[in-house]
Amino acid sequence: xxxxxxxxxxxxxxxxxxxxxxxxxxxxxxxxxxxxxxxxxxxxxxxxxxxxxxxxxxxxxxxxxxxxxxxxxxxxxxxxxxxxxxxxxxxxxxxxxxxxxxxxxxxxxxxxxxxxxxxxxxxxxxxxxxxxxxxxxxxx
Numbered sequence: 001x002x003x004x005x006x007x008x009x010x011x012x013x014x015x016x017x018x019x020x021x022x023x024x025x026x027x028x029x030x031x032x033x034x035x036x037x038x039x040x041x042x043x044x045x046x047x048x049x050x051x052x053x054x055x056x057x058x059x060x061x062x063x064x065x066x067x068x069x070x071x072x073x074x075x076x077x078x079x080x081x082x083x084x085x086x087x088x089x090x091x092x093x094x095x096x097x098x099x100x101x102x103x104x105x106x107x108x109x110x111x112x113x114x115x116x117x118x119x120x121x122x123x124x125x126x127x128x129x130x131x132x133x134x135x136x137x138x139x140x
Contacts, residue, residue, distance in 0.1 A: 005037075006037055006038065006039040006076050006078070006111075006113060007036060007113065007114060008032075008033060008036055008038045008039065008113060008114050008115075008116050008131065009038070009039040009040070009041065009078060009104065009107060009108045009111070009113040009114065009115050009116065010038050010039065010040050010044075010075075010116050011044075011101075011104055011115060011116060011117035011118070011119060011122070012040075012041075012044040012047045012048060012100060012104065013117075013118060013119075013135070014029075014116050014117060014118065015038075015040050015044060015048075015070060015075075016048060016051075016057065016070065018033075018070075019066070019069050019070035020058065020059075020066075020070075024135070025133075026133050028133070029116060029131065029133050032116075032131065033116070036074065037073075037074050037075070037076050038074060038075055038076070038116070039075075039076050039077075039078040039107075039111070039113055040071070040075050040076070040077060040078065041077075041078050041080070041103060041104050041107050042077050042078065042079050042080055043080060043099075043100055043103045043104065044100070044104065045067070046100075047100040048063070048066070048067075049063060052066075078107055078111060078113075080103065080107075081110070083110050084103065084106045084107050084110045085103075085106075087106035087109055087110050088102040088103055088106045090106075091105060091106065091125065091127055092125055092127065094125075095121070095125050095127070096121050101119065101121070101122060104122075105122055105125065105127055105128055106127075106128075108128035108129065108130075109127055109128040112129075113128070113129070114128075114129045114130065114131050115128050115129065115130050115131070116130075116131045116133075117130060117131075117132060118132070118133055118134060118135035120132070120134075
């Protein structure tokens with residue numbers, strides 16, 4: 001992270017939806033993020049590639065095209081570190097086993113970032129600062 005101070009970390013689904021179907025992001029969140037350089041965990045790229053392989057990422061173009069679109073000027077990659085890896089083991093015992101959610105949540109905690117998410121389980125874990133919104137799928 002070098003270009004600008006990052007305050008918000010985007011959960012993978014928030015990052016994907018912001019790029020593909022921004023209208024599903026509530027205006028409160030869009031306004032909050034306007035003009036901000038947001039962080040995206042490097043592990044979110046892997047999660048996105050897996051979603052694409054499984055046919056769960058509705059793309060008109062290629063995965064490469066998506067990455068070019070979604071990783072614009074307002075996105076800064078936040079890399080996995082040994083500290084973040086260690087923190088994934090310190091999440092509450094009740095926290096979900098999904099390694100992507102664990103890593104993203106631990107990253108927000110370690111970097112003291114506000115995690116923007118629609119995931120209630122992440123919000124309810126109370127392990128990092130969260131800007132939560134309930135996800136409402138697009139009618140399109």
